[in-house]
Amino acid sequence: MIDPISTLSIHSHAESKSSVLNEFAPLPKMLLTVLFLFLTVSFQRYDWTGTLIFAGIPFGLAWITGHDAGRLFRRTLIALPFILCAGIANCFFDRSAVAMPFGGTMPGGFVSLFVLIFKTLATAGCVLLLSASTPMNDLSGAMASLHIPCVLILQIQLMFRYLGLVMTEAASMKTAYFLRNPECRHIPVQDWGHLTGHLFLRTVERSEAVYRAMQCRLFHAGTPLPRSRAASGPERMMAVSTGILLIFLRCFL
Amino acid sequence: MHMSDALISPAVGGAMLAVSAGIIGYSVRAIRKDFKESRIPLMGVSGAFVFAAQMINFAIPGTGSSGHIAGAVLLAALLGPAPAFIVMAGVLLIQAVLFADGGLLAYGCNLFNMGFFGCFLSYPFVFHPIAGKDGKPGRIFTAGIAASMAALLCGAFAVTIETLVSGITELPFGVFAAAMMPIHAAIAIGEGLATSFVLLFVRKNLPDFESVKQEAKRFSAAGMVWTFSLAALVLGGGFSLLASGKPDGLEWSIERTAGTEIENGSAVHGFFASLSDKLALLPDYVIPGKNEQTGTIFCGIAGAILCAALICLCVSIIRFRKQKQEICHAGK
Amino acid sequence: MKVSFRQATVERTGHIPALNQLTCDLEFGAKGAIALLGANGAGKSTFLNAILGLCPLKSGEIEIDGTRLQEIRTHELRRRIGMIFQNADDQLFSQTVYEDVAFGPTHLQISDEEVAERVHHAMDVMGITALAKRDIIRLSGGEKRRVSLAGILAMQPDLLLLDEPTAMLDPRGCRELSECLNKFPAAKLIATHDLVFAEKLCPQCVILKDGSVFAEGKTEELLKDEAMLMECGLA
Numbered sequence: 001m002i003d004p005i006s007t008l009s010i011h012s013h014a015e016s017k018s019s020v021l022n023e024f025a026p027l028p029k030m031l032l033t034v035l036f037l038f039l040t041v042s043f044q045r046y047d048w049t050g051t052l053i054f055a056g057i058p059f060g061l062a063w064i065t066g067h068d069a070g071r072l073f074r075r076t077l078i079a080l081p082f083i084l085c086a087g088i089a090n091c092f093f094d095r096s097a098v099a100m101p102f103g104g105t106m107p108g109g110f111v112s113l114f115v116l117i118f119k120t121l122a123t124a125g126c127v128l129l130l131s132a133s134t135p136m137n138d139l140s141g142a143m144a145s146l147h148i149p150c151v152l153i154l155q156i157q158l159m160f161r162y163l164g165l166v167m168t169e170a171a172s173m174k175t176a177y178f179l180r181n182p183e184c185r186h187i188p189v190q191d192w193g194h195l196t197g198h199l200f201l202r203t204v205e206r207s208e209a210v211y212r213a214m215q216c217r218l219f220h221a222g223t224p225l226p227r228s229r230a231a232s233g234p235e236r237m238m239a240v241s242t243g244i245l246l247i248f249l250r251c252f253l
Numbered sequence: 254m255h256m257s258d259a260l261i262s263p264a265v266g267g268a269m270l271a272v273s274a275g276i277i278g279y280s281v282r283a284i285r286k287d288f289k290e291s292r293i294p295l296m297g298v299s300g301a302f303v304f305a306a307q308m309i310n311f312a313i314p315g316t317g318s319s320g321h322i323a324g325a326v327l328l329a330a331l332l333g334p335a336p337a338f339i340v341m342a343g344v345l346l347i348q349a350v351l352f353a354d355g356g357l358l359a360y361g362c363n364l365f366n367m368g369f370f371g372c373f374l375s376y377p378f379v380f381h382p383i384a385g386k387d388g389k390p391g392r393i394f395t396a397g398i399a400a401s402m403a404a405l406l407c408g409a410f411a412v413t414i415e416t417l418v419s420g421i422t423e424l425p426f427g428v429f430a431a432a433m434m435p436i437h438a439a440i441a442i443g444e445g446l447a448t449s450f451v452l453l454f455v456r457k458n459l460p461d462f463e464s465v466k467q468e469a470k471r472f473s474a475a476g477m478v479w480t481f482s483l484a485a486l487v488l489g490g491g492f493s494l495l496a497s498g499k500p501d502g503l504e505w506s507i508e509r510t511a512g513t514e515i516e517n518g519s520a521v522h523g524f525f526a527s528l529s530d531k532l533a534l535l536p537d538y539v540i541p542g543k544n545e546q547t548g549t550i551f552c553g554i555a556g557a558i559l560c561a562a563l564i565c566l567c568v569s570i571i572r573f574r575k576q577k578q579e580i581c582h583a584g585k
Numbered sequence: 586m587k588v589s590f591r592q593a594t595v596e597r598t599g600h601i602p603a604l605n606q607l608t609c610d611l612e613f614g615a616k617g618a619i620a621l622l623g624a625n626g627a628g629k630s631t632f633l634n635a636i637l638g639l640c641p642l643k644s645g646e647i648e649i650d651g652t653r654l655q656e657i658r659t660h661e662l663r664r665r666i667g668m669i670f671q672n673a674d675d676q677l678f679s680q681t682v683y684e685d686v687a688f689g690p691t692h693l694q695i696s697d698e699e700v701a702e703r704v705h706h707a708m709d710v711m712g713i714t715a716l717a718k719r720d721i722i723r724l725s726g727g728e729k730r731r732v733s734l735a736g737i738l739a740m741q742p743d744l745l746l747l748d749e750p751t752a753m754l755d756p757r758g759c760r761e762l763s764e765c766l767n768k769f770p771a772a773k774l775i776a777t778h779d780l781v782f783a784e785k786l787c788p789q790c791v792i793l794k795d796g797s798v799f800a801e802g803k804t805e806e807l808l809k810d811e812a813m814l815m816e817c818g819l820a
Contacts, residue, residue, distance in 0.1 A: 033357070034357065034358075037258055037356070037357055037358045038263050038266075038358065040258070041258050041259065041261065041262065041263050041266065041358055042262075042263050045420065045421070075353065076353060078352070078353060078354070079257050079353050079354070083257060083259055083260070086260065086416070086421060086422045086424075089422055089423065089424050090422060090423045092423075093423035093424065093425075094423045109423070112423075116259050116260075116421070119258065119259035120257055120258075120259040123257065123258035123259055123356055123357075123358070124257065124258075124353035124356070127349065127350060127353055127356070127357055128353050130350065131350050131351045135680060135684075136680065137679075137680075137684065139350065149277065149278075149281040149339075151281055151284055151285075151339055152277065152281070152339055152342055152343060152346075154293065155296055155297060155300060155339055155340055155342075155343035156343045156346055156347055158293070158294065158296070158297025158298075158300070158301075159297050159300040159301050159304060159340075159343050159344065159347055160347060161297070161678045162294075162297050162298045162300070162301035163301045163304060163305070164722065165298070165301065166298070166301045166302055166304075166305050167305065168674075170305065192447075192450070193446075193447075193450030193451075193453075193454070194450075194454060196447065196450060196451055196454070197450060197451055197453075197454025197455065197458070198454070199302075200302055200451055200454070200455065201454070201455065201458055203298050203301070203302060204294075204295060204298050206298075206675060207294040207295070207297060207298035207301075208294050208295075209670065209672065209675035210294070210675050210676075210678050211293065211294035211297075212634070212639050212670075212675075213668075213670055213675055213676040213678070214678065214688075215639065215663065216637060216639075216663055216667065216668045217663070217667075217688055217689035217692065217736065217737075217740065218660060218663050218664060218689055218692035218693065218740070219688075219692055220290075220659070220660075220692075221288075221290050221293045
């Protein structure tokens with residue numbers, strides 16, 4: 001289960017930091033992330049060396065640019081349990097022998113399990129590093145630059161804002177419920193329906209108030225969203241050379 | 254049901270991104286046609302609500318996926334199919350980018366599996382006809398459970414096909430589907446109840462609910478056939494053809510699981526194979542013998558059509574019973 | 586600035602009138618302040634929302650400086666009139682203090698430099714410069730109120746509407762708020778049932794009861810009338 005409040009606080013903590021990665025223009029950062037994902041998943045099921053090296057890239061980059069690589073790794077582990085289920089199934093069904101570089105062979109199922117784990121670390125780590133180094137507004141701006149429909153970006157921004165409201169309302173309802181039911185350890189199933197309904201209506205009410213506040217400050221759903229900061233010449237050069245380097249790395253692994 | 258990037262191949266990820274982008278484009282056009290600013294905060298908060306609800310995850314053993322409430326039927330009932338799909342797109346993108354729950358490359362797959370079926374298939378063709386205009390509690394409950402069942406089973410079926418076509422897992426199609434379907438059927442009952450409770454509560458307590466809900470439309474039988482056809486072709490035919498060009502696609506998976514492993518005769522495999530024989534929805538198509546590609550394509554399309562046929566049958570029975578009741582009332 | 590209500594009626598859900606045939610004229614000096622007093626449910630919040638066109642009128646009219654509300658462009662109306670909401674949490678929706686204060690100015694179609702200049706000036710006036718990078722969720726109630734004010738100040742409005750500004754503030758927070766409001770270079774309309782706060786800041790007041798104007802005049806004189814205050818639920 002994900003705890004959004006704590007995750008959001010991690011996210012915002014990273015935003016307030018000043019690092020090369022945080023200062024980098026959002027659009028090339030986002031495009032490089034997508035390229036990295038494509039290259040990572042393009043590895044075949046027994047390419048354990050390539051995926052291992054790619055798995056190290058996000059964490060290495062985080063460490064170099066002053067982000068907390070350990071925390072990033074721990075957050076990446078959220079995605080692992082489900083991947084492990086698929087990978088472990090491979091151990092039972094794939095018994096082909098795969099030659100290892102140091103001599104000898106390993107069962108194919110085990111190799112593919114490790115490849116899946118490395119791929120997950122690489123892809124989830126990379127996406128989380130992007131979110132940790134790019135504020136939500138910049139991500140939205142980058143999406144606007146890519147001509148992603150305004151209504152979709154607006155929904156993402158609002159949802160990001162309203163998530164806090166839902167969580168706050170849910171927490172206060174839960175506290176109020178247990179204060180009036182001190183003996184009760186879990187909310188009984190028969191109370192879930194009206195509690196969920198109340199939660200929904202309360203958050204709708206508050207979301208409308210937030211939206212009114214936004215309207216008062218000249219926000220309008222029809223206004224084009226501000227685009228992200230354009231990349232400077234050196235940033236473009238850097239992004240292109242990083243992309244080429246990644247492609248070369250993929251080709252030679 | 255969130256698939257991560259590691260579970261798909263670039264070809265499947267890219268193809269599904271293109272399909273989902275097309276549906277987003279269609280939805281955006283539909284929203285622009287009937288734009289109401291008052292609907293914007295409701296869309297946002299409904300998305301946040303579904304996001305929170307999706308955090309309740311049930312791991313599905315042996316599949317590489319997780320099971321949880323999808324929320325697309327609820328969103329579609331509150332907002333209408335097109336806005337609901339856009340909200341689902343937002344929810345899944347935030348989950349992918351900020352929480353690594355579902356991959357960016359797998360975004361197209363996740364959106365199709367969790368958004369398309371609930372918003373464009375299950376809501377208009379299952380929920381809407383059953384719930385009717387009067388919104389009686391009994392009908393809302395039946396509609397909620399039936400629609401959630403249809404949406405989640407189709408989504409689970411799609412996950413199975415996408416993962417197998419990507420050649421990531423070696424689980425046989427039958428075992429994989431047999432593992433996915435019952436769990437998602439159980440989740441669908443929970444989702445159906447939650448959807449019905451929220452809808453009934455909102456109808457009762459939010460007086461202007463009707464003003465924010467998309468105008469009730471008559472969904473035609475032709476539209477139903479087209480939507481099911483699209484889903485069947487994308488899932489069944491498109492992917493299988495796509496995989497047929499890849500040496501490590503479904504062909505590889507079926508060959509290994511159905512051929513080599515049976516010869517090995519291990520206890521574990523024997524157990525899964527017997528389970529597969531008993532529970533698999535389409536076992537004959539999974540072990541196609543010499544012509545694997547044709548079998549795979551046929552299997553995919555047949556599975557989707559079977560889902561569609563089952564849903565059509567359920568809706569027809571309910572409609573028939575409704576008409577019968579009306580005739581009885583008129584007779585009195 | 587002059588705000589006039591002419592037989593204005595606004596209905597809540599369920600056809601309950603929130604403003605009932607309300608007629609009044611509010612004339613503000615450059616930094617003038619008027620208090621809008623009334624018990625809970627008297628229609629104070631609806632009154633403020635109606636000025637900004639946030640709730641539709643069932644009948645009647647509202648005029649700003651003699652121009653009907655419908656004839657003023659929404660963008661222009663909301664640029665000229667700012668509003669502070671009762672719950673500061675509803676008003677602050679960005680990640681950091683700086684981003685939130687900059688939200689309004691970025692929609693004013695002005696250069697990035699001017700946005701930055703306005704934001705820094707507003708934060709300086711409200712004494713929150715040190716909080717610029719702080720996450721919104723980590724602010725105290727008083728700080729949130731000051732950030733809300735800075736967000737509106739950065740838009741340089743002519744009139745500021747405040748809905749129960751002292752709600753959820755401790756005495757120190759109230760004192761700090763009144764200091765901030767004294768520094769705020771715009772006319773103010775303060776909806777409150779905090780009579781001490783109203784008397785301190787606003788020489789004029791309007792008292793609402795059941796969606797209509799019950800009394801208007803000098804705050805000091807009206808607040809001495811115990812019987813009248815009792816009748817409209819303020820004592």
